Amino acid sequence: MKVTQEKLPASQIGLEIEVTPETTKQTYEQVVKNLSRTVNIPGFRKGKVPRAILLQRLGSARIKATALEEIIQDGINQAIKQEDIPAIGQPQLRSSFDDLVSGYEPGQPLTFSAAVDVQPEIKVNKYTGLEIKAEEIKVDPERVDKTLDDERQQMATLIPVQGRPAQLGDVAVVDFKGVIPKAEGEEGEDEPISGGEATDFQVELQEDRFIPGFVTGMIGMNPEETREISAQFPDPYANPDLAGKAARFTVTLKEIKEKELPELNDDFAKEVSEYETLAELRSSLEQQYQKEAEDRTKSNKQEAFLKELLNHIEADLPETIIDKEIDAMLMQTAMRLQQQGLDVRKLFTQDVIPRLRDNSREEAIERVKRSLSLREIGKLESIKVSEAEIEARVQELKAEYADQDVDEDRLRSMVENDLLTDKIFDWLFANSTVELVAEGSLAPKEEPEVTENTENTEGEENPEATEPQ
Known part of the structure; x- marks a missing residue:
C-alpha cells in the first residue's frame, strides 16, 4: 500500500493512501458474500440469494458504500502502522465519501485522503x-x-438573663414578621415577605447574623417588648426579588440568653x-x-x-487533546455540582453542553499548554522521579487512607505525576x-x-x- 504523508496545521498528519486493486476487489466480494448470508429477501433462504437478485434489491451504491467503509478504516489503520505514526484520537476522512462511492470500481486502485492527530x-x-x-x-x-x-x-451554655435589656453577644428568642413597605404615596397594603415570619426564632445578636439593621434595631429591647425595626436587604442577595429593598420587621422579644463559655484549659x-x-x-x-x-x-x-x-x-495543539481536556473540565464541574446536591442532568442538558464546551475552550488550551511545557522542560533537563521515591510516597498515602479502597495503579500514577x-x-x-x-x-x-x-x-x-x- 502506497502512503504519502503531509504535515498539516494543528498537529495533524495528512495521509494520501492508495489501496491496491486486489484489496478493492477482495473487500467488495467479501461484503457481497456477507450480505447474501444475512439479508432477508422474500422468497429466498439466507445464504441462497442469487448475486444478481442481491445487487438488484440492495443497489450497487449501498454495497459499494459498505465495502468502502471497510477499505477506508482498514487502509488508515494499516497506513498508521506501516508509517509508524504516533496517532492519537480518531482519524478523519478528508476525501468526500460520496465522491469515493461514485468513483469506486472493485478491482481498480483507490486513492483517498485522511488525517490523524499526533502529539504536538x-x-x-x-x-x-x-x-x-x-x-x-x-x-x-x-x-x-x-x-x-x-x-x-x-x-457555650445558654443562660437565661433577667433584669436587663438585650445587648450585642446575647442570644434572643423572638417572634417576627417582615414586610416590604409600600412607597410613599402609593396605595394598597405593605407586601409580606415570603419566608419573613417566624415564632420562637433564636438569633445571635451579632450584625453578621441577619440582614443589616435587624440586629441593631433589637439592641436595648426588654423581654415582652414589641418594636418595629427598619432593615435593608443587601444587593446582591440570595433571593434576587428582595435584593436592595428596604424592609420593616415587627419584632417581639420573648427571652434573652447569654453565653457562658467554657474555660480555655x-x-x-x-x-x-x-x-x-x-x-x-x-x-x-x-x-x-x-x-x-x-x-x-x-x-x-x-x-x-x-x-x-x-x-x-x-x-x-490538536483538537483531540483540547477536546479531552474540555471533557475533563466538564466532568470535574459536574462532580462538584453533584457533591453540592444539584441535579447534574437538569443542568447539563443537550442545549447547554455545546455552550459550556465553547466557554471552556480557552481555559482548556491554556491548561494543556502549561502541562505540556512542564513535561518538555522535564525532558530537556532530564528531571526524573525514582521508583524508590514513588514507592515511599505510595506507602505513606496507603497508610493515611488505610480504611479506604484505593486503586493502587491509579494512586501510583498520580504520585509519580505530582512528584515529577x-x-x-x-x-x-x-x-x-x-x-x-x-x-x-x-x-x-x-x-x-x-x-x-x-x-x-x-x-x-x-x-x-x-x-x-
Whole structure:
C-alpha cells in the first residue's frame, strides 16, 4: 500500500493512501458474500440469494458504500502502522465519501485522503533566568486564638438573663414578621415577605447574623417588648426579588440568653481535640496554619511561573487533546455540582453542553499548554522521579487512607505525576528569580469609573466621579 504523508496545521498528519486493486476487489466480494448470508429477501433462504437478485434489491451504491467503509478504516489503520505514526484520537476522512462511492470500481486502485492527530511539538523558547513575582501568604497571628474562641462559642451554655435589656453577644428568642413597605404615596397594603415570619426564632445578636439593621434595631429591647425595626436587604442577595429593598420587621422579644463559655484549659483541649493539653492543641493549630500558608505561597509561585511560561511557549495543539481536556473540565464541574446536591442532568442538558464546551475552550488550551511545557522542560533537563521515591510516597498515602479502597495503579500514577511536577518546579525556581511580595499586592486594580463630564475647575469636587477602589 502506497502512503504519502503531509504535515498539516494543528498537529495533524495528512495521509494520501492508495489501496491496491486486489484489496478493492477482495473487500467488495467479501461484503457481497456477507450480505447474501444475512439479508432477508422474500422468497429466498439466507445464504441462497442469487448475486444478481442481491445487487438488484440492495443497489450497487449501498454495497459499494459498505465495502468502502471497510477499505477506508482498514487502509488508515494499516497506513498508521506501516508509517509508524504516533496517532492519537480518531482519524478523519478528508476525501468526500460520496465522491469515493461514485468513483469506486472493485478491482481498480483507490486513492483517498485522511488525517490523524499526533502529539504536538512543544517549543519552550525561554524557561531560565525568568523574573517572577508571587504573593507570599503569612499566617495571621490571631488565627489560632480566633479558632479556639470559635470552638468555645460552639460549646457555650445558654443562660437565661433577667433584669436587663438585650445587648450585642446575647442570644434572643423572638417572634417576627417582615414586610416590604409600600412607597410613599402609593396605595394598597405593605407586601409580606415570603419566608419573613417566624415564632420562637433564636438569633445571635451579632450584625453578621441577619440582614443589616435587624440586629441593631433589637439592641436595648426588654423581654415582652414589641418594636418595629427598619432593615435593608443587601444587593446582591440570595433571593434576587428582595435584593436592595428596604424592609420593616415587627419584632417581639420573648427571652434573652447569654453565653457562658467554657474555660480555655487542658480539659477544653481534650473535649475538642485529640490532644491532652491546651499547649499541644495550640502547637498543632500553629503547625497546620503554617503549612497551609506555605502551601498557598508555593501554589502562588507555581501559578506565577506558569503564567510567565505561557509567554515563551510555541505549540500547535490538536483538537483531540483540547477536546479531552474540555471533557475533563466538564466532568470535574459536574462532580462538584453533584457533591453540592444539584441535579447534574437538569443542568447539563443537550442545549447547554455545546455552550459550556465553547466557554471552556480557552481555559482548556491554556491548561494543556502549561502541562505540556512542564513535561518538555522535564525532558530537556532530564528531571526524573525514582521508583524508590514513588514507592515511599505510595506507602505513606496507603497508610493515611488505610480504611479506604484505593486503586493502587491509579494512586501510583498520580504520585509519580505530582512528584515529577514538584521536582520540575523546584528546578525552575532554582534557575530563575522569584520575588515574594505582600499578599494582595498583585491583585488587579479596579479602574475608576469615568463619566461623560470629567472636567473640573481646580478645587471643585466632581460628584459624578467614583473613587478608585
